Amino acid sequence: MVVKKYIVKSMNEAMSKIKYDLGSDAVIISQRKVKKQGIFGFFSPKLIEVTAAVDNSRSAQKREKVYAKPQYAEDSSDLNESVEALKRAMQKHEETSRVQKRKVSNEIEDKNSENRILREMEEMKKLIGNISSSKVDEEEKSQIELKLEEADVNKRYINEIVKSVMEDKSNIDETLKLKNALEKNVEISNTEEKGIITFVGPTGVGKTTTIAKLAGKFSLIEKKKVGLITVDTYRIGAVEQLKTYADIMNLPFKVVLTLKEMDEAIKSMQNCDIILVDTTGRSSKNKMQISELRAFVNKTNSSNINLVISATTKNRDLEAIVDGYRQLDFQNVIITKLDETTTYGAIVNILNYAHKPISYVTTGQNVPDDIRRISKGEIISLVLGEDNVC
Numbered sequence: 001m002v003v004k005k006y007i008v009k010s011m012n013e014a015m016s017k018i019k020y021d022l023g024s025d026a027v028i029i030s031q032r033k034v035k036k037q038g039i040f041g042f043f044s045p046k047l048i049e050v051t052a053a054v055d056n057s058r059s060a061q062k063r064e065k066v067y068a069k070p071q072y073a074e075d076s077s078d079l080n081e082s083v084e085a086l087k088r089a090m091q092k093h094e095e096t097s098r099v100q101k102r103k104v105s106n107e108i109e110d111k112n113s114e115n116r117i118l119r120e121m122e123e124m125k126k127l128i129g130n131i132s133s134s135k136v137d138e139e140e141k142s143q144i145e146l147k148l149e150e151a152d153v154n155k156r157y158i159n160e161i162v163k164s165v166m167e168d169k170s171n172i173d174e175t176l177k178l179k180n181a182l183e184k185n186v187e188i189s190n191t192e193e194k195g196i197i198t199f200v201g202p203t204g205v206g207k208t209t210t211i212a213k214l215a216g217k218f219s220l221i222e223k224k225k226v227g228l229i230t231v232d233t234y235r236i237g238a239v240e241q242l243k244t245y246a247d248i249m250n251l252p253f254k255v256v257l258t259l260k261e262m263d264e265a266i267k268s269m270q271n272c273d274i275i276l277v278d279t280t281g282r283s284s285k286n287k288m289q290i291s292e293l294r295a296f297v298n299k300t301n302s303s304n305i306n307l308v309i310s311a312t313t314k315n316r317d318l319e320a321i322v323d324g325y326r327q328l329d330f331q332n333v334i335i336t337k338l339d340e341t342t343t344y345g346a347i348v349n350i351l352n353y354a355h356k357p358i359s360y361v362t363t364g365q366n367v368p369d370d371i372r373r374i375s376k377g378e379i380i381s382l383v384l385g386e387d388n389v390c
């Protein structure tokens, strides 16, 4: 037992001193009012004498307990409660963090699904864009196809042109793209017109008439010296046709039946600026006839051989004609009888297949008027129906 006496001014002071010194188990044994000792004691305020005691052993045990355990666990039931409380707190904390985690992952998920939806929307937009642009492409394609079919442009060439238009990503309108695509395979001849000019081609396309027209142009208009030769070993009466024109225009004229005669005829016209050589129409299917003609054409040594084809020729026949005459190494193409057709696809069909430039077109039977040069633009306008002959 520990007993201690305190002189204090108030009971509050006494209580805190006792609790501090003896612990909370101390008990107050007595209290009484006292005066301070000495002369000044009389004037001093009254003091309190407090006596307190505590059981030593119990207090020590308790103090040990207090320092050995956490302060909130003063006995085992307290401890259990505290542990339970702690567990509950931890569970609550875990629950809270789980909820928070879920919330965060939900938010991430939400964000992800938001992104996914946005991505899908973008893809859909693209898809719709593609569908509508391919729809536009299809519409444009069919418009172009229709236009070219109407002009009697052949299927193979239509496909080439459509492809070229579709590949053209420049910022110009479709008609211009189409015109550009058509122009790609159109060349205008720039062969100088002098020396020997030879004309070959199927029967009745207008070779002799074309020669008469050109003879008129060169001699009457351009005042050049022109000579006429005909290699007409095949059709009786054909000679007369060109001879008549030669007589009217007063031009030297020779009929050639053999290769030797060709040499002689050319020599006899040495003073001419231009010699026009007519040939009889041969079927492109008859290789013998073409070979025979080739010998005569080679003899002329002409570097200006013209394949004459009529614009009224069927599309399917055009390619066979061009193929048949290829062995004559023609340099230019003349397209006749544009006045006899309302569609001009044949012009581009021929030029595209022959890969040769065009020198003239003829537009009627009148000699010498119905012949002229043509520009790329005019050809395209004719083919697209923007213009017509006559």
Ligand SMILES: Nc1nc2c(ncn2[C@@H]2O[C@H](COP(=O)(O)OP(=O)(O)OP(=O)(O)O)[C@@H](O)[C@H]2O)c(=O)[nH]1
Residues within 6 Å of the ligand: 201, 202, 203, 204, 205, 206, 207, 208, 209, 210, 235, 238, 279, 280, 281, 282, 336, 337, 338, 339, 340, 362, 363, 364, 365, 370
């Ligand atoms: N409408 C029209 N007829 C033409 C044209 N060119 C020629 N002709 C006519 O076509 C027919 C045949 O013309 P030719 O000049 O004899 O033909 P060719 O190619 O010489 O014939 P062959 O000598 O038999 O191979 C004639 O009636 C000509 O008047 C043209 O541009 N338009």
Ligand SMILES: [Mg+2]
Residues within 6 Å of the ligand: 207, 208, 209, 238, 278, 279, 280, 281
């Ligand atoms: Mg003829």
